[in-house]
Amino acid sequence: MEIKLPILNDVWMDNAVETLYRILRETQNSSFSVKIDNNSLIITVTDFDKFKESVGIAVKNRRSNLIAINEDKNLGEKKEVKKDYILIQEGAKVSGKVAFKEELYNEKxxxxxxxxxxxxxxxxxxxxxxxxxxxxFKPMKKLQQAAYPFVTKIKSLSGVRSYKDGEVYSFKEYFEDLCPTCYLTGISEWLDDGIIYRTVPGEKSTLFLPRFNSLEGLAKFKDSYRSLLNKSSRYRNIRVKEGSEETENPSGSFSTLLCFYEKFFFGVDKKEVIGKSWAMMEVPFGAVKNIKLNVIDLTESILLIIKELSEDKISIYKGIITEIFFFYDNTKGAPVDWDLTGEIRENLSESILRDDFRSFAKNLLPRKGGHVGYSNDTRLNLEYLIYIWRLKGMGLDEENLKIIKSAGRTIAAASKNHRNLLYKLDKAKDKNALLDALRQISRRIAGLKVEEKDKFRGFIYPPALEDIVLLLERHESDSKFIEDLKNTLVIFSCVEFSRLDYIGEKKEGVVNE
Ligand SMILES: [Zn+2]
Structure with a gap:
């Protein structure tokens, strides 16, 4: 007997086929064999009874993927809890164990x-x-979210949707038309330990499932990164490092994905296949589970940047994103605005993953009541990121980088008490607007009072602005170059802006030359 599960180009079902493959391969014995190729999973069964028995045991052994252990430190009790994103109904716990209503996941x-x-x-x-x-021949079960979470999104089903008991969707005409193979496949996807997840209690869970047009490629990719994930963690599953039980706590969905790639390039030895496309699935808390689904396609070039950084031992997530803070200008109370810090980190992660240099620069600008700040190490890492992300491709070298940094310090000093100068530079839409903004900055520098000049000594170096003007003139017909140069200037100005607070106090030894 041969059972064939074809690729359906449906992210849930294809990952589920891969999950079945993984489970079957682990339990493979003389009663059956299993193989996967680009288009299908093929199970060849020689002893049907023994095969069924083996699969039953394998599924039971995998049940742990659906739960986490919650320890009550006061009582010293350990209890199972269903992971928050699992869309399988549960009944009352039986002596601390989760009792799933789905027969497949009920151990008995x-x-x-x-x-x-x-x-x-x-x-x-x-x-x-x-x-x-x-x-x-006959369905095993009706079509429900437990086997196919996007059930409300099937085109042919929309319009026939009706509510029952306030939460159960039923489909009068089609809901019975689920074949037992698809039921088994779909329901098995909850056993997948290759899903990246992040749960914000009371709000939602975000799941990342890789998208591939080859089942074999999907299996290879997932095999290569599984060890980076900790399935026993309830809320987030990217390990701080391989082998560690501790998991990272990213501030949002995109920072989760960025964090994943950092670990992937640092930790995985054999990167035979590198996934670039993901389905981002959002599962809300509450009774009605309307699942949001977004596709994120990453470019090869962005992945190469993360890879190149990791080869130089720079962690894009740990060494840059999580080292960026939003500081209050007036530090009477707490120095850091943590909510805004989280938001900025998430925006910066999204900008990197979407290769949106403009948005990255904008997110570093000072805002009302505060500014973004960094440690010395972070500044160097950020500088390196900007260099390989943009400057290299613009044909600029280390010497140009020095000029841009020097101009950044000058712009920062000029904008310290006149932030509108920095905002104007940021808003410049073309070469002329940019030249205009630079002229205003030069005028401001020329008009600085003696004590200001004294205070910002080491920061102000007007010839750097002249060099920027020359660069602009040289590339005046290249609007992409001009836009990238502007954003680079904004980034370095913002970085230097945060350092101005410390001059005079810490004497960091900044010299602008
Ligand atoms: Zn089917």
Missing amino acids: STAETIKEIFDLISKEGTRNCIICGRQF
């Missing part, structure tokens, strides 16, 4: 259910499956 009925499903799969029939289109 797993073996029997698996047997029943495969018996149905082995029969031929004439009904058509709504998910895969294949003909089948």
Whole structure:
């Protein structure tokens, strides 16, 4: 007997096929063999009874992927909790153990259910499956979110949706048309330990599932990074480092993905296949689970940048993103605005992943009541990031970088008490507007009072602005160059802006030359 599960180009179902493959491969014995290629998973069964028994045991062993252990430190008790993103209903706990309503995940009925499903799969029939289109004999279960979370998003089903008990969707015409193979596949995806997740209690969970047009590629990619994830962690599963139980705590979805790639390039030895496309799935808290689904496609060039940084032992997430803070200008109370810090870190992560240099620069600008700040090490890491992200491609070298940094210090000093100068530079839309902003900065520098000049000594170096003007003239017909140069200037000005607070106090030994 041969069971064939084809690729459906549906991110949930394809990851589920890969999950089944993984489970079957781990449990493979003389009763069956399993192989995966670009287009399908093929199970060849020689002893049907023993095969069903083995799959039942394998699924039972994997149940731990659906739960986390919660320890009550006061009582010293350990209790199972269902992970928040799992869309399988649970009944009252039985002596601290989660009791799933789905028969497949109820330890007492797993073996029997698996047997029943495969018996149905082995029969031929004439009904058509709504998910895969294949003909089948009889459904195992109705179509529900537990087996296919995007059930409300199937085009042919919209319009026939109705509510029952306030939360259960039912589909009068089609909901019975789920073949037992798709039921088993879909429901098995909860056993996937290759999903990256982040849960904000009371709000939502965000899940990342890789998208591939080859099942074999998908399997290779997931195999290569599984060890970076800690499935026993309830809220977030990217390990601080391989082998560690501790997990990272990124401030948002994009920082989660950026954090993942940092670990991937640092930790994974054999990067045979590198996934670039992801489905970002948002599962809300609350009774009605309307799942949001977004696709994120990354470019090769951005991944190469993260890779290049890691080869130079620079962590894009730990060494840059999590080292950026929003400081209050007036530090009577707490020095850092943590909410805004989290928001900025998330925006910066998204800008990097989407290769949006403009948005990256904008997020570093000072805002009302405060500014972004960094440690010395972070500044160097950031500088290196900007160099390989943009300057290298613009044909600029280390010497040009020095000029831009020097101009940045000058702009920062001029804008310290006149932030509108920095905002104007940031808003400049073309070469002329940029030249105009630079002229205003020069005038401001020329008009500085003696004590200001004294205070900012070492920061102000007007010839650097002249050099920038020359660069602009040389590339005046290249609007992309001009835009990138502007954003680079904004970034370095913002970085230097944060240092001005410390001059006079710490004597960091800044010299502008
Ligand atoms: Zn089907």
